[in-house]
Amino acid sequence: xxxxxxxxxxxxxxxxxxxxxxxxxxxxxxxxxxxxxxxxxxxxxxxxxxxxxxxxxxxxxxxxxxxxxxxxxxxxxxxxxxxxxxxxxxxxxxxxxxxxxxxxxxxxxxxxxxxxxxxxxxxxxxxxxxxxxxxxxxxxxxxxxxxxxxxxxxxxxxxxxxxxxxxxxxxxxxxxxxxxxxxxxxxxxxxxxxxxxxxxxxxxxxxxxxxxxxxxxxxxxxxxxxxxxxxxx
Numbered sequence: 001x002x003x004x005x006x007x008x009x010x011x012x013x014x015x016x017x018x019x020x021x022x023x024x025x026x027x028x029x030x031x032x033x034x035x036x037x038x039x040x041x042x043x044x045x046x047x048x049x050x051x052x053x054x055x056x057x058x059x060x061x062x063x064x065x066x067x068x069x070x071x072x073x074x075x076x077x078x079x080x081x082x083x084x085x086x087x088x089x090x091x092x093x094x095x096x097x098x099x100x101x102x103x104x105x106x107x108x109x110x111x112x113x114x115x116x117x118x119x120x121x122x123x124x125x126x127x128x129x130x131x132x133x134x135x136x137x138x139x140x141x142x143x144x145x146x147x148x149x150x151x152x153x154x155x156x157x158x159x160x161x162x163x164x165x166x167x168x169x170x171x172x173x174x175x176x177x178x179x180x181x182x183x184x185x186x187x188x189x190x191x192x193x194x195x196x197x198x199x200x201x202x203x204x205x206x207x208x209x210x211x212x213x214x215x216x217x218x219x220x221x222x223x224x225x226x227x228x229x230x231x232x233x
């Protein structure tokens with residue numbers, strides 16, 4: 001199979017300022033993503049899609065192709081990354097370089113392992129699969145300890161079971177979707193409107209490798225976990 005790994009890393013961020021350029025263990029988050037993608041044996045090439053010249057320069061130094069800067073309309077806070085996926089695939093199509101699989105490696109999960117990426121690609125090898133996502137076991141459950149709260153402060157379970165559940169272990173198992181990796185078939189990305197329109201498979205990843213950096217606290221925790229993994233914590 002031909003596999004293109006893609007890192008989508010626009011400049012700017014609200015939750016963590018300039019998130020994709022922030023340092024973890026002395027290297028920018030975008031560098032971690034590029035290096036992990038490049039280390040994946042199944043990957044044929046690594047491309048970075050960004051609107052930031054600084055990110056482009058760092059990504060190229062890490063070993064990625066950066067053939068252009070992403071159009072402004074695909075780089076706003078409200079732009080869908082799904083459309084950036086399509087933009088990259090259209091560019092590859094124009095050059096008759098469309099891969100059989102697109103592996104998306106987000107910058108926000110730098111604690112992933114290369115083996116996690118390979119397991120996702122293995123799951124995507126099934127011809128019936130359109131998309132592969134990564135998941136972790138959820139600590140909260142909509143049938144047990146997750147509620148909605150209305151304007152009056154009234155709380156009620158997100159999902160009301162036929163019979164009241166008194167132990168979390170008795171609730172139907174649920175998982176959090178992670179950002180370790182996504183694998184998609186290019187034809188599906190072009191025809192679908194979201195990840196979940198087709199046949200979706202999940203690959204479970206341990207929580208300590210699937211931390212999603214969305215806040216300053218997440219970034220600090222990632223530093224702690226990485227230091228402990230390397231024997232310095």
